[in-house]
Amino acid sequence: MACTVPKTKLGSQGLEVSKQGLGCMGMSAFYGPPKPEEEMIELIRQVVSYGVTLLDTSDVYGPFTNEILLGKALKGIRHEVQLATKFGAVIQDGKAVGRGDPDYVRACCEASLKRLDIDCIDLYYVHRVDTTVPIEVTIGEMKKLVEEGKIKYIGLSEASASTIRRAHAVHPITAVQIEWSLWSRDVERDIVPTCRELGIGIVAYSPLGRGFFSAGAKLLESLSETDFRKLGQPRYQAENLQKNEKLFIALCQLATRKDCTPGQLALAWLQHQGDDVVPIPGTTKFKNFEENVGSLQVKLTSQEMEEIEEFFHADAAAGGRYHESDSTYQNSETPPLSSWKS
Incomplete structure (x- = not known):
């Protein structure tokens, strides 16, 4: 199959990836029961043959099983991809909290390398920031892993602007992974400008609003009872869902005029934010993947971008993207380095 997905520089440290990647979480965790392994291996290999090179996983997906899946799927084609995984999101009482002490950083890296059956991780993220450990300490240990050849590039996920700056001062940060979509635009205030000032690439997760921009409220009809979107995601709850469905209807109307699907329009808007x-x-179906990469062909004028943003302004969505008590960039500050006693 011919390569159809163009490449772009991610950050300023030399990493080059496909302009659209693949989030693999839903294959193994959080979105209902794990999908059949052989089907997911075939899907991953199809995606890579299409020209997608950035594959995203984490040790907490499963836990562990998604990394094992990726390891199996990439046998013989490891050289064709840039593999990103994460550590530091520990589930406690149903919520992800950060852990970033040096021994844990190193142990997680070694374990991920083994599960993925590789010698080096291309892009290694701090999945959630440990608010009890200075970020300089966490990144300092990751710097050692770079020097040892165990990882190539360092990333952060759900980190505040000040945390990003402090981390970048220890070792260049290549990418920051954030939730950015038509209904998650808060990151445009501080996170995105900080990344651009420092030459850090931006990896946008849940760009389809966890599937909402592809199907709207009817998405819930197809979700299993164990899918965490159904179990308490604020934007999917009764009154919020009714308000958000109006946004989806507006998106559908705009997409009809552009002769594309609503999901493609949502992705195209994000892809027009910049080459960085x-x-x-994420997907578990090849037809959905084909639709997603088709968004790269959707061209938007500045006037069309403005029209989309009139509907999807920063406060348009009803309900938060997480519960207030969940760990996100908004509560990712860490103690000063001077407070650390190793």
């Missing part, structure tokens, strides 16, 4: 932005929509 790489969305990683």
Whole structure:
């Protein structure tokens, strides 16, 4: 199959990836029961043959099983991809909290390398920031892993602007992974400008609003009872869902005029934010993947971008993207380095 997905530089440290990546979480965790392994291996290999090179996973997906899946799927084609995984999101009482002490950083890296069955991780993220450990300490240990050849590039996920700056001062940060979509635009205030000032690439997760921009409220009809979107995601709850469905209807109307699907329009809007932005929509179906990469062909004028943003302004969505108590960039500040006693 011919390569159809163009490449772009991610950050200023030399990493080059496809302009759209693949989020692999839903194959193994959080979105209902794990999908059949052989089907997912075939899907991953199809995606790579299509020209997508950035594959995203984490040790917490499963936990562990998604990394094992990726390891199996990439046998013989490892050289064709840039593999990103994460550590530091520990599930406690149903919520992800950060952990970033040096021994844990190193142990997680070694374990991920083993599960993925590789010698080096291309892009290694701090999945959630440990608010009890200075970020300089966490990044300092990751710097050692770079020097040892265990990882190539360092990333952060859900980190505040000040945390990003402090981390970048220890070792160049190649990418920051954030939730950015038509209904998650808060990151445009501080996170995105900080990344651009420092030459850090932006990887956008949940660019389709966790599937909402592809199907709207009817998406819930197809979700299993164990899918965490159904179990308490604020934007999917009763009154919020009714308000958000109006946004979806507006998106559908705009997409009809552009002769594309609503999901493609949502992705196209994000891809028009700049060459430093790489969305990683997830899917477990090849037809959905084909639709997603088709968004790269959708061209938007500045007037069309403005029209979309009139509907999807920063406060348009009803409900938060997480519960207030969840760990996100908004509560990712860490103690000063001077407070650390190793």
